[in-house]
Amino acid sequence: MADDEEARSDAALAIPAVNADTSFEVELDEFDDEPVTGPPVYVDVTEPVGERNPIFPPWMRTTASIKATARRHAGLRAHQAAWHGVRIPQYTKDALKWAPVGLWLLAVWVVHWWLLQEQRTLRASAVAADDSRDWMKLHKEAKETRKVRGIILAVCLCAAVFAVRLAAVSHAPWWVWAAVTAVAVPPLARAGRPADRPIIGRAVVSPRFRKLNSDIVLRAYYATNKLGHPDKPGQQVTFASTMADDGGAGSTVLIDLPYGKTFEDAVAARGAIASGLDVKVQQVYITEDETSNRRHRLWIAYRDPLAIPAGRTPMLDLKPRNIWRPAPFGLDERGAKVTLLLLWISVLVGAQPRKGKTYAARLLALYAALDPYVKLTVVDGKDSPDWRKFRLVAHRIIFGTVPGRDGDPVELLLDGLRAIKAHIQAVNRFLSDLPVAECPDGKLTEELSRKYKQLRVWMLVMEEFQVYYELDDQEHNKEIAALLSFIMAVGPSAGVIILSSSQKPSGVGAGDVQRLFNRYRDNHAVRFALKCGNRIVSDAILGGDAYSEGFDASSLPRGRKYRGVGYLYGASDETPTVRTYLADAADAEAILTAARAHREAAGTLTGMAAGEDVAREARDVLADVMAAMEGDQFVSWQVLSVRLAERFPEAYAGLTAEAISAQLRALKVPSKDGRDGGTGPVLKGAYVAAVEQAAGRRLAVSGGRRG
Numbered sequence: 152m153a154d155d156e157e158a159r160s161d162a163a164l165a166i167p168a169v170n171a172d173t174s175f176e177v178e179l180d181e182f183d184d185e186p187v188t189g190p191p192v193y194v195d196v197t198e199p200v201g202e203r204n205p206i207f208p209p210w211m212r213t214t215a216s217i218k219a220t221a222r223r224h225a226g227l228r229a230h231q232a233a234w235h236g237v238r239i240p241q242y243t244k245d246a247l248k249w250a251p252v253g254l255w256l257l258a259v260w261v262v263h264w265w266l267l268q269e270q271r272t273l274r275a276s277a278v279a280a281d282d283s284r285d286w287m288k289l290h291k292e293a294k295e296t297r298k299v300r301g302i303i304l305a306v307c308l309c310a311a312v313f314a315v316r317l318a319a320v321s322h323a324p325w326w327v328w329a330a331v332t333a334v335a336v337p338p339l340a341r342a343g344r345p346a347d348r349p350i351i352g353r354a355v356v357s358p359r360f361r362k363l364n365s366d367i368v369l370r371a372y373y374a375t376n377k378l379g380h381p382d383k384p385g386q387q388v389t390f391a392s393t394m395a396d397d398g399g400a401g402s403t404v405l406i407d408l409p410y411g412k413t414f415e416d417a418v419a420a421r422g423a424i425a426s427g428l429d430v431k432v433q434q435v436y437i438t439e440d441e442t443s444n445r446r447h448r449l450w451i452a453y454r455d456p457l458a459i460p461a462g463r464t465p466m467l468d469l470k471p472r473n474i475w476r477p478a479p480f481g482l483d484e485r486g487a488k489v490t491l492l493l494l495w496i497s498v499l500v501g502a503q504p505r506k507g508k509t510y511a512a513r514l515l516a517l518y519a520a521l522d523p524y525v526k527l528t529v530v531d532g533k534d535s536p537d538w539r540k541f542r543l544v545a546h547r548i549i550f551g552t553v554p555g556r557d558g559d560p561v562e563l564l565l566d567g568l569r570a571i572k573a574h575i576q577a578v579n580r581f582l583s584d585l586p587v588a589e590c591p592d593g594k595l596t597e598e599l600s601r602k603y604k605q606l607r608v609w610m611l612v613m614e615e616f617q618v619y620y621e622l623d624d625q626e627h628n629k630e631i632a633a634l635l636s637f638i639m640a641v642g643p644s645a646g647v648i649i650l651s652s653s654q655k656p657s658g659v660g661a662g663d664v665q666r667l668f669n670r671y672r673d674n675h676a677v678r679f680a681l682k683c684g685n686r687i688v689s690d691a692i693l694g695g696d697a698y699s700e701g702f703d704a705s706s707l708p709r710g711r712k713y714r715g716v717g718y719l720y721g722a723s724d725e726t727p728t729v730r731t732y733l734a735d736a737a738d739a740e741a742i743l744t745a746a747r748a749h750r751e752a753a754g755t756l757t758g759m760a761a762g763e764d765v766a767r768e769a770r771d772v773l774a775d776v777m778a779a780m781e782g783d784q785f786v787s788w789q790v791l792s793v794r795l796a797e798r799f800p801e802a803y804a805g806l807t808a809e810a811i812s813a814q815l816r817a818l819k820v821p822s823k824d825g826r827d828g829g830t831g832p833v834l835k836g837a838y839v840a841a842v843e844q845a846a847g848r849r850l851a852v853s854g855g856r857r858g
Contacts, residue, residue: 253343371427502681532618546758762810
């Protein structure tokens, strides 16, 4: 035993001494009897590969950006040319007014130059010092200089008189005098006009901005008293890139904070940085860098980008859209287009009242409406006019919570949500039954949704959805909460898009209802927060992680010009500040009218938009139509809708010609040209023979089923 201990001691003494700073990579969990062999492995931090700066500036990287920049500059030059062109007569008048003054001032200056007036103070100083020698020297130099300058002036004056006399004797053409005047008048007018009264105005008022330079940036960061100090060791702010102009919209630079300072510190000090840069806080944008938590990118907009409206929606071209393609949503802070792919996601829009919440949500619903293969269920909890025109296309539309002429909206909502739940289950079963060759991944595709009616994409719009969690009937609250929770969890994968909006995203319900409300609210994949009243509401809309990343919707600017501005969180790795496109009530009506026409052409009008109603589901449309035709061989859609409304008001009140046309075409009754009563203009309508054939086909089918 002693021998073993002695041997181990000798072995320990044989280990060579090493520097205390040297680290070895050794196993700490167990020790083998075998000594560690091989050279030591040093532990070190490897240098990351540096990010390469782009060769071309942002505006030169794509053809679209080059064209946009060229258009912007061409438009600016055209505006300047037109603005100044209109004012040429005024410019001419002012120039002729001030040119004589300039000529007089020029003559006075020439005389002062000839007399060497600038030497007067030197001669006066010599007199005051009683220095006759210096005075005589200055006087002699003045006489010589005046003599030389006098000769020069005399020669120039003689040359000018000779030129004028020669032009007068030779009867020079008018354009020579005009050219001389055009050359001489502008500088004379410039010399004669007062300094505060320019002759030529400015066609474009230059915006007030601060162009980035190192001194301004360092001043801003050090002024925060939190991000560094210029005199303390290791506390200096440095630059990881050169400062660059970002296509005329702003300036950008990479900032390295001192060790120990983080991106979160910079975000918290954003307002102080803006003050140090002498700009508005919405002109300062700080984005995270992937290489280090102390590095970030600073971008300063030359103008307040959020005060520039994005303009009208491009959907006003009224062309059909495809829900499988991204929807245009607005412009980000740098003027880039922001789009949103609505499939597979759910969207939550939240804000204070009158900040653009409904307009933003409606913008996305209008895009879905322009795709004739998308079903729409619109639920407006606040019962406002904003969604009324969706009756033109909506499969089902529900307003408020108070029973009215359309029935009990709560019961209608329950029926609608049950139908969507059944649709989700049916889609999943249908996809499971498809052969692998047709559906290899078991997922819904654009081709399948176009091929099978059962697989149509469905959008559920829930405006002020919190209203339906606070009903008087607790059973209704629970069932609605459970249905929405199910649709939120399973619907997106089955092609059900959820578009929710709320101005009260927290403190709703109690017990299970509150839990389900929070689950429904929190599980939206994409959030759009406009101006909020406080940080708590902002966190409820954007989620708890957004604030730590620098996004607080309560800090968005106030004012009418900032309506429709918000943070789009969760749609991508970036969180842009979006200025949404505008679609007002008139625009929405035009888009929905076009959307209805697209659906009629595709034969995809369903539900209430096709004239169906929950209270009218039991009616026999073909039998009612044959009764309303009153023995005529042909009846136009306009006349038929009026007759049905008069004969069966309880079932067809408010029926339109387009609605009855869509219903009968769905029953294989073609729309043909004809004349009411055999006279009058040619109109679209139905022939009684076609209606009878459709009724016969239905009877044969029902008889075969009974057999």
